[in-house]
Amino acid sequence: MALAYQATRGCRALWLDSAVPEKNNSSLARTKGTPTSVPPILEAHQLTKRFGDFDAVKGIDLSIDRGESFGFLGPNGAGKTSTMRMISAVSRPSSGTLRIFGLDPTTSGPEIRARLGVVPQEDTLELELSVRKNLEMFARYFDLPRRVARERASELLAFAQLSEREHDKVDNLSGGMKRRLTIARALINRPDLLILDEPTTGLDPQARHLLWERLYRLKRDGVTLIITTHYMDEAEQLCDRLVVMDHGTIVAEGAPRALIERHSTREVLELRFSVDDHAQFDNLFSDVAERVEVLPDRILLYVDHGDAALQKVHDLGLTPTSALVRRSSLEDVFLRLTGRTLVE
Amino acid sequence: MEPRISPAQGWSRGRRSWWYHASFYTQTWRGSAASTILFPFLYLTSLGVGVGHLVQRHTGLVQGQTYLHYIAPSLLATTAMTMGESESLWPVLASVKWLKTYHAAVATPLSPVDVLVGKLSWVTTKTFATSVIYTVAISLFGATRSWWALTLPFIGALVALAFSAPLVAYAAGAESDASFTTIYRFAFIPMFLFSATFFPIASYPRVLRPLVQLFPLYHGVALARAAAFGQGSLPAISVHLAVLVAMVLVGLWWGRRTMTRRLVD
Ligand SMILES: Nc1ncnc2c1ncn2[C@@H]1O[C@H](COP(=O)(O)OP(=O)(O)OP(=O)(O)O)[C@@H](O)[C@H]1O
Ligand SMILES: [Mg+2]
Numbered sequence: 001m002a003l004a005y006q007a008t009r010g011c012r013a014l015w016l017d018s019a020v021p022e023k024n025n026s027s028l029a030r031t032k033g034t035p036t037s038v039p040p041i042l043e044a045h046q047l048t049k050r051f052g053d054f055d056a057v058k059g060i061d062l063s064i065d066r067g068e069s070f071g072f073l074g075p076n077g078a079g080k081t082s083t084m085r086m087i088s089a090v091s092r093p094s095s096g097t098l099r100i101f102g103l104d105p106t107t108s109g110p111e112i113r114a115r116l117g118v119v120p121q122e123d124t125l126e127l128e129l130s131v132r133k134n135l136e137m138f139a140r141y142f143d144l145p146r147r148v149a150r151e152r153a154s155e156l157l158a159f160a161q162l163s164e165r166e167h168d169k170v171d172n173l174s175g176g177m178k179r180r181l182t183i184a185r186a187l188i189n190r191p192d193l194l195i196l197d198e199p200t201t202g203l204d205p206q207a208r209h210l211l212w213e214r215l216y217r218l219k220r221d222g223v224t225l226i227i228t229t230h231y232m233d234e235a236e237q238l239c240d241r242l243v244v245m246d247h248g249t250i251v252a253e254g255a256p257r258a259l260i261e262r263h264s265t266r267e268v269l270e271l272r273f274s275v276d277d278h279a280q281f282d283n284l285f286s287d288v289a290e291r292v293e294v295l296p297d298r299i300l301l302y303v304d305h306g307d308a309a310l311q312k313v314h315d316l317g318l319t320p321t322s323a324l325v326r327r328s329s330l331e332d333v334f335l336r337l338t339g340r341t342l343v344e
Numbered sequence: 345m346e347p348r349i350s351p352a353q354g355w356s357r358g359r360r361s362w363w364y365h366a367s368f369y370t371q372t373w374r375g376s377a378a379s380t381i382l383f384p385f386l387y388l389t390s391l392g393v394g395v396g397h398l399v400q401r402h403t404g405l406v407q408g409q410t411y412l413h414y415i416a417p418s419l420l421a422t423t424a425m426t427m428g429e430s431e432s433l434w435p436v437l438a439s440v441k442w443l444k445t446y447h448a449a450v451a452t453p454l455s456p457v458d459v460l461v462g463k464l465s466w467v468t469t470k471t472f473a474t475s476v477i478y479t480v481a482i483s484l485f486g487a488t489r490s491w492w493a494l495t496l497p498f499i500g501a502l503v504a505l506a507f508s509a510p511l512v513a514y515a516a517g518a519e520s521d522a523s524f525t526t527i528y529r530f531a532f533i534p535m536f537l538f539s540a541t542f543f544p545i546a547s548y549p550r551v552l553r554p555l556v557q558l559f560p561l562y563h564g565v566a567l568a569r570a571a572a573f574g575q576g577s578l579p580a581i582s583v584h585l586a587v588l589v590a591m592v593l594v595g596l597w598w599g600r601r602t603m604t605r606r607l608v609d
Contacts, residue, residue, distance in 0.1 A: 126368070
């Protein structure tokens with residue numbers, strides 16, 4: 001088992017070096033479908049986290065393959081961070097089994113963490129120190145020699161587009177820059193598995209897209225990513241496979257498109273009327289749509305053909321103030337499965 | 345927490361945390377080293393020579409010493425306490441709660457105990473180095489009379505650790521810094537003033553003397569004085585040492601609990 005991991009660790013060394021021409025990463029390609037040859041990078045069975053008498057994570061099962069981008073999508077309080085902290089080999093599971101790189105985190109924590117990169121929900125940077133020092137000093141936690149630390153810091157500063165700010169105090173960076181620095185710091189040990197807890201929450205769209213682009217690169221270079229988010233577009237963009245979490249349990253699992261196909265219709269017609277409460281429209285559309293969701297500010301009609309449905313709405317003699325036809329998204333999957341919207 | 349790790353590996357991780365704290369200090373000290381060197385000279389000149397002159401006129405020698413020589417060892421002990429204390433409350437709460445940099449540390453091969461060991465060993469190193477400077481300074485003022493004075497840096501480091509260990513433990517479990525100022529005002533200032541620092545215990549009212557002996561700093565000051573003058577009985581010295589070592593051990597045990605609860609539960 002250990003040998004299989006070592007084989008791929010050799011290739012990783014190249015993934016940050018932009019001077020080296022694109023390396024053939026086929027050996028790092030997803031191994032789904034051939035689960036017998038390579039064991040999963042992470043496996044959890046009935047994983048539970050209890051705080052006092054409150055269960056934040058209620059017995060979840062996971063199996064994540066090497067090279068995969070795996071997402072946790074869920075609203076506030078779903079238990080995403082609690083799960084991330086357990087699979088980072090930091091917080092101890094209350095019950096259930098967990099194997100990371102085939103190792104048990106309760107007995108092999110340091111070995112596991114030596115091969116992980118962790119981007120916590122909150123940036124945990126040294127605000128008083130320079131951007132570069134944050135990377136170099138963190139490198140020492142992994143016992144990297146000073147020279148290696150300096151070299152990797154330079155590489156990662158370029159990767160995070162922070163080379164120009166390397167001598168600035170972290171305190172003076174923007175939120176997006178701090179986030180990129182946190183990601184760069186998580187890569188200092190060239191991890192096999194990168195765990196990101198809400199990497200882009202609180203960033204403006206431009207900063208988010210820049211971050212996504214950086215994460216794509218890592219993914220392309222074969223790094224296994226585990227990402228939590230409550231942005232459905234982020235989950236759709238970045239994840240090969242994801243689980244929808246709610247109240248500490250997994251309510252659905254699959255590839256983003258597959259989940260949408262399984263749990264929603266092809267299109268959604270969103271209607272708004274000039275009324276205070278849309279609840280009065282509750283029963284009106286049962287002939288128009290397969291499924292109707294009435295939200296406080298709008299009505300969602302789940303249909304295969306949005307335009308045809310809108311025509312039917314007009315035929316009913318109704319005139320919405322706005323009507324929008326769009327493709328179904330993970331947001332709709334979530335609404336379907338939990339009866340709630342992701343972002344309140 | 346990680347039974348399969350050999351002691352050597354655990355030691356290596358503690359060293360990495362020590363190194364982190366040390367390099368954090370060298371990144372942020374901003375001239376505090378200069379004031380560390382100047383302070384004992386200013387202090388001994390103003391209090392020792394100035395106040396000492398008055399004391400000399402009114403009461404003569406204090407326990408057989410000039411006033412300057414009497415207070416010089418206590419300067420070393422109180423400085424060690426202050427250093428141990430200042431490194432341990434706000435900086436630790438910042439690391440576990442405000443900046444959460446200790447959370448970042450335990451996401452690496454380090455465990456909470458490694459972070460604790462690194463922190464405390466750094467405080468010890470730093471106070472040891474400062475105590476060397478202070479030992480030189482008080483020797484220049486002629487306040488050391490014995491080769492035992494060579495143990496002063498170790499005493500300084502022990503005093504700092506005796507305060508630092510329980511305070512780090514406390515701060516690691518604290519939810520806010522509201523209590524810190526209270527601790528400072530009602531524990532440290534009185535301890536600083538009334539640990540037989542500036543006047544001998546014999547000059548306290550008889551009923552208060554046992555109270556003074558409850559102050560940990562009293563034992564640090566007494567040890568420093570015994571070392572500087574090369575005097576003191578073995579039983580008394582053993583008691584002083586035992587009190588300080590006990591504080592270290594309690595602090596380690598408690599700190600292991602609060603750090604673990606805070607960082608990995
Ligand atoms: N240390 C703790 N002690 C007690 N309860 C906790 C602790 N950490 C988390 N919880 C609770 O566990 C639940 C799940 O929290 P968690 O942080 O895992 O959610 P999340 O999905 O990451 O949410 P968010 O999107 O807001 O980050 C919440 O109800 C939270 O209050
Ligand atoms: Mg969270």
